[in-house]
Amino acid sequence: xxxxxxxxxxxxxxxxxxxxxxxxxxxxxxxxxxxxxxxxxxxxxxxxxxxxxxxxxxxxxxxxxxxxxxxxxxxxxxxxxxxxxxxxxxxxxxxxxxxxxxxxxxxxxxxxxxxxxxxxxxxxxxxxxxxxxxxxxxxxxxxxxxxxxxxxxxxxxxxxxxxxxxxxxxxxxxxxxxxxxxxxxxxxxxxxxxxxxxxxxxxxxxxxxxxxxxxxxxxxxxxxxxxxxxxxxxxxxxxxxxxxxxxxxxxxxxxxxxxxxxxxxxxxxxxxxxxxxxxxxxxxxxxxxxxxxxxxxxxxxxxxxxxxxxxxxxxxxxxxxxxxxxxxxxxxxxxxxxxxxxxxxxxxxxxxxxxxxxxxxxxxxxxxxxxxxxxxxxxxxxxxxxxxxxxxxxxxxxxxxxxxxxxxxxxxxxxxxxxxxxxxxxxxxxxxxxxxxxxxxxxxxxxxxxxxxxxxxxxxxxxxxxxxxxxxxxxxxxxxxxxxxxxxxxxxxxxxxxxxxxxxxxxxxxxxxxxxxxxxxxxxxxx
Numbered sequence: 459x460x461x462x463x464x465x466x467x468x469x470x471x472x473x474x475x476x477x478x479x480x481x482x483x484x485x486x487x488x489x490x491x492x493x494x495x496x497x498x499x500x501x502x503x504x505x506x507x508x509x510x511x512x513x514x515x516x517x518x519x520x521x522x523x524x525x526x527x528x529x530x531x532x533x534x535x536x537x538x539x540x541x542x543x544x545x546x547x548x549x550x551x552x553x554x555x556x557x558x559x560x561x562x563x564x565x566x567x568x569x570x571x572x573x574x575x576x577x578x579x580x581x582x583x584x585x586x587x588x589x590x591x592x593x594x595x596x597x598x599x600x601x602x603x604x605x606x607x608x609x610x611x612x613x614x615x616x617x618x619x620x621x622x623x624x625x626x627x628x629x630x631x632x633x634x635x636x637x638x639x640x641x642x643x644x645x646x647x648x649x650x651x652x653x654x655x656x657x658x659x660x661x662x663x664x665x666x667x668x669x670x671x672x673x674x675x676x677x678x679x680x681x682x683x684x685x686x687x688x689x690x691x692x693x694x695x696x697x698x699x700x701x702x703x704x705x706x707x708x709x710x711x712x713x714x715x716x717x718x719x720x721x722x723x724x725x726x727x728x729x730x731x732x733x734x735x736x737x738x739x740x741x742x743x744x745x746x747x748x749x750x751x752x753x754x755x756x757x758x759x760x761x762x763x764x765x766x767x768x769x770x771x772x773x774x775x776x777x778x779x780x781x782x783x784x785x786x787x788x789x790x791x792x793x794x795x796x797x798x799x800x801x802x803x804x805x806x807x808x809x810x811x812x813x814x815x816x817x818x819x820x821x822x823x824x825x826x827x828x829x830x831x832x833x834x835x836x837x838x839x840x841x842x843x844x845x846x847x848x849x850x851x852x853x854x855x856x857x858x859x860x861x862x863x864x865x866x867x868x869x870x871x872x873x874x875x876x877x878x879x880x881x882x883x884x885x886x887x888x889x890x891x892x893x894x895x896x897x898x899x900x901x902x903x904x905x906x907x908x909x910x911x912x913x914x915x916x917x918x919x920x921x922x923x924x925x926x927x928x929x930x931x932x933x934x935x936x937x938x939x940x941x942x943x944x945x946x947x948x949x950x951x952x953x954x955x956x957x958x959x960x961x962x963x964x965x966x967x968x969x970x971x972x973x974x975x976x977x978x979x980x981x982x983x984x985x
Contacts, residue, residue, distance in 0.1 A: 487517045492560075493521045493562045493574060495523050498528065501530065501699040503526065503703055512752075513751045514725075523544060524570070526564070529743055538566045544573050558583075565591070588620070621659075622702055656674070657672055657705075658672075667692060679719075697747035699747055705726065735753075791971055796911065817875045821878045828890065868973050873966055881959050892959045893959040893963045894963070895941050
């Protein structure tokens with residue numbers, strides 16, 4: 459192959475080469491089937507394939523061709539199950555699952571290869587990546603010599619093959635290449651002979667670089683090129699067990715997902731380099747250890763799972779347990795439920811609540827203004843209107859009209875309102891709705907205990923019945939839901955500020971209930 463047919467691939471190009479039937483776009487994670495042998499140490503074979511598929515965004519499936527007794531130092535034995543069972547595995551997957559790509563690894567013998575070939579001809583997967591596993595990293599032979607001819611017949615069913623240098627030499631029926639130029643030339647001859655793309659790999663060569671190249675004798679690479687090279691630095695490590703398996707499985711996943719071969723190869727090469735770079739940290743085995751397939755994901759994404767909205771708010775609710783306990787044991791709450799509360803204390807509470815609702819409605823209106831969705835905007839706006847139109851009307855039924863807004867605000871009222879208005883003034887929607895949540899959630903929690911004590915002769919029965927209103931219960935559930943979703947979406951700093959606003963508002967809510975009997979000027983104050 460002439461030198462002018464090659465170029466170094468410096469960056470990712472948006473061009474999409476011919477993919478011989480591969481989906482240009484796939485909705486959701488691509489479904490990739492690995493057909494290969496096992497590795498009980500987890501570094502190669504199907505175990506490595508499944509890790510590679512997952513690490514590159516796909517859903518991995520596996521059909522076992524051979525059970526291999528091996529570790530990082532070498533292969534000890536190979537058991538090939540009956541090919542009838544192999545075909546049962548293959549049919550079980552393809553009869554049920556849409557397969558977006560197939561990666562083929564170790565096949566073992568001619569009967570296995572024939573079975574896989576017949577299945578491919580029947581199913582016709584849109585993408586087949588064949589890693590012609592013949593020789594392990596340890597040097598062990600993994601394919602019977604009489605099966606090599608059968609493997610050559612399988613090459614034409616593949617869209618891409620990924621041989622290492624010794625395997626490429628076997629396919630070419632030539633001595634192993636010793637220079638990168640010879641590798642490219644040999645890959646070109648194999649590509650032309652079997653009408654298949656070849657990913658030539660320079661990992662077995664000496665030197666500081668480890669280049670790869672996509673070779674296609676048909677010239678179907680963009681711009682009619684036959685070779686596109688991907689430069690790479692060599693990483694000094696002996697822990698490269700399973701790199702061939704991992705590479706081919708990752709390529710099947712990336713190509714099927716995007717359809718752009720060059721972009722997929724470039725991205726997989728970056729991923730593999732990253733995984734090899736972290737291999738020494740695994741400390742698996744005493745021979746050629748495996749690569750660290752998820753090192754990049756672990757470092758960038760971490761291992762902490764994301765809590766659901768319900769889980770976040772459950773933590774909040776448990777965190778304010780002392781506040782809730784105090785609320786349920788307040789003399790005001792106990793006497794209100796029992797019907798023994800002094801009427802002056804009750805009407806004083808209502809007058810303060812009327813003052814509170816006036817500013818509370820303004821805070822809800824601000825939440826509505828800042829709400830990110832129409833549903834939330836409508837909900838908080840309705841709450842603001844209800845606080846004035848419905849709640850104050852109810853208050854006026856118990857209080858003389860001149861007392862509704864002429865009562866001086868108590869310290870507890872001022873503190874609660876100031877907290878809510880300060881949250882609104884900061885303009886942070888998530889913090890605002892966290893601050894108003896106790897007026898729904900904690901208020902209903904207290905009210906559910908009070909309404910359970912109501913009876914027709916109860917002096918405050920009509921008031922307690924408001925706690926049992928289903929409309930208020932629905933509003934409370936909606937408020938909890940909106941706050942929960944805001945917590946789930948928030949960054950850690952915002953979550954902390956949201957909880958602080960919620961906790962302080964909960965404490966203010968309880969102090970507001972305590973105030974009528976703690977105000978020394980009133981009859982029936984705490985004894």
